[in-house]
Structure formats: structure tokens, C-alpha cells
Amino acid sequence: MNNISKIHDCYGCGVCATACGRKIIEISLNENGFYEPHITDEERCTECGICTEVCAYLHDDLSLKETEIHPYAAWSKDHLVRRKCSSGGAGFEIGKYLLGQGYKVCGVRFDADKNRAEHYIATTVEELIPSAGSKYIQSYTVDGFKAVNRKEKYLVTGTPCQIDSFRRYIKKFHCEDNFVLLDFFCHGVPSMLVWQKYTEWAEKQVGKITYASWRNKWTGWHDSWAMGIDGEEHGEKIDWHDSYDMLIRGKKSCIESRLSQGDMFYALFLGDCCLGKQCYEHCKYKLDQSSADIRIGDLWGTTYKDNEDGVSGAVAFTAKGNEILKATNCELIEHEFSVISEGQMKHQPKSPKYYKQILDLLKNGTIEAAIHYLNNYRKRQRRLGYLKNPMRIFKALLRRIK
Secondary structure, eight states, X not given: OOSSTTOOSOOOOOHHHHHOTTOOEEEEEOTTSOEEEEESOGGGOOOOOHHHHTOGGGOSSOSOOOOOOEEEEEEESSHHHHHHSSSSOHHHHHHHHHHHTTOEEEEEEEETTTTEEEEEEEOSHHHHGGGOSOOOSOEEOHHHHHTOOTTSOEEEEOOXXXXXXXXXXXXXXXXXXXXXXXXXXXXXXXXXXXXXHHHHHHHHHHSSEEEEESOOOTTOGGGOOEEEEEETTBSOOOOTTSOHHHHHHOXXXXXXXXXXXXXXXXXXXXXXXXBOHHHHHSXXXXXXXXXXXXXXXXXXXXXXXTOOSOOEEEEEOSHHHHHHHHHSSEEEEEOOXXXXXXXXXXXXXXXXXXXXXXXXXXXXXXXXXXXXXXXXXXXXXXHHHHHHOHHHHHHHHHHHHO
16 A cells, blocks of 8 residues: 555654544554654555655755755853853754744644653743753654644754654645755764653662753763653743743753663663653664754764853755855854764664563563563673683783783
């Protein structure tokens, strides 16, 4: 059939559901914790093929055919914005600038009641603030994307695969000029099972979660892998109707676990233990492969290794994107692309041998059980490495003696 009924383990971008004229496509989590589409009423499907046309997963090429690369180090000139955002605040400043130019912003926020990241529409800077900072879980796009009026002007943000599909969508309906598209250097998306199990653990300490922040710079930008969690029993719930000045000041949250202390969520996510099959097998968006007007991310590497305030890498791939970057309230320093992309993933990750075991433990057990299995597996691998190389055992013994 000329529809997405046979598509599984795709990007889960939800653009097919947005484009379907019959409104018979829904997006939901599969058994492994990833969003994927399904058709609710096959008999009403006319097989028009629009859902397959806008699906980036079904195409090997990118939807942006002609690109020009303008790489910058970027950071907000507003120290409060720079402090609140995960890196230099370039993404927030782009959104703030375009709001002032009559655009709306389709960004991503964390919904504590639904315990998920989701796309939504912001029309003011106050409404934009929940989109600040990284959300290292797969977002539910459908409500946000369906709220977009193609006759109006929008900034749309998302993962590279979401943006690739969205550009196909606006090309199909001949409204590309109304949109600015923004993606980011993407590590991959972890199973929502990881986040659900992590929040189960966290809520035992803080009560029902009211706020989550994946990256905080309380200890400096280069060691900013802190998870901030507020719950009903600890911390004060944020009122998103407060003024911009109140909201941008931010606050500390009560759980401040750090990667160096073995944070469970980051161990599984950054360890590539539980990403989607599409991330392992079908990611075509690393480095300069993008269908966005602008790509942002942390500018890791040696050039700004002594900067603890946060620096964004920002790459314009179109003339429109370059003009927008230059108009924002950001300091821009032009570099070679190799400087901007230093520290970013160059290839899609490899699926680990223990992938199924980790997912099974997350489905049927706890996040602690998954971490325990992961640690034991790595210990066994280290022992096997020593057995295969007796000289390593000898050197280890010498170190102990010394």
C-alpha cells in the first residue's frame, strides 16, 4: 500500500500524521519506547502517498538540496540567557529575534504532567522560555506540528530527522518561504523507557515531578552534565505565566547528580546503550548533513576549552539562516567548520551487543537493574581484555605494588 502502514522503527517525527488529509495517522510509543506511526482506519486511506512523500526515513537524500556553510562560535550578549541555556544561548536568541519579526516558534518544552518532551507553539518571549535548554528525550511532535498554520511565519526546531521531514512537508505544500528551520548536532534519541524508569526513581526522592532540566551549568559549562529535578515535595513549581524577567533568572533544583558521579540516565544515553534502531542504522545527519537553515550545538573542543560560561556552535546552511544569525543578539566569531564540529559525532553510533538485555531490563525492571547489568558487562569485558593480554595484568600488578 502507498502509505506508512508497514513502517516501523522509523524516526518517529510525526510529520506523516501532520500531513495526512484524512487525519487517520497517529503517533504513539512502541514496545521499546520510541514513537512510530500507525493508521487508525485503513479503509479510509485513499493511498494518496503524501505520508510517504514527507517521510525522511523513506528517502536516502536530504530535502535541502543547495547549501552554503557559514560556521560561527556564538553566545548570547545577555548573561541571564547564557546562564539559563545549555551552551551559549544561540537557539534561544534566534527564537527571540524571530518572534520580534512576526514569527511564531514551534519549539520543544517538557510537560511535567505528561512526563514527556513535546512540540508546542510560542508567540511571546515568556512562552519561549520553556524551550530553553536541552531535552535529551524524543519529543512528541504531533500536537505542535498540527497547530502550525502554513500561511503564517514560523521558526520550527527539532532533531535533524524531524526537520528533514518537516522541510519535505512545507515543500509539498509550497510554503517553504514562510519557515525558518533549526536543528542541532544530535547524539541520538534514547528510549522513553529510560526516562520513565529514571523519573520513577527520582520521584521516590522528590515526589511527583514538576520540573526537569537536563543540562545545568552550576558547576561550569564543561562539566554541565547535571540533572535538575523538582518535585511536589521539594522545590517550588514554576509558574510559566510569570514575566520574562522572573522566568529567565532560573533556579537550582533539588537533584544535582552529575555524570562524574555515575548519573544513571546519562550513563545509558551517552553510552549509546538504548538509542532507537533508526539512530544506529539510518542516521544520515552527522556533521554538516542537514536540511535546516541553521544548526546549533555545544562548541566542544580545544578552542573554547577555558570558557565556562558556554559557547554555541552555530552553522548557517542557507543565506536566510546566515542573515538571521547576524541579526540576533549574539556575539558571532567565524571559524572553520572543523572548529565548530570538533567533539561532535562523526558517524552514527553502533548498536551494543547488550542492547536487547538493557531494553528488557527497562521494560520489566528498574533503571538500577539496567545500570547494574551494564557495569557488570563492562567489568567482564575488561577482565577478558586482561586475559587476552597477560602484559596488561603484569603492568596492573606493578602499579599496585608501587
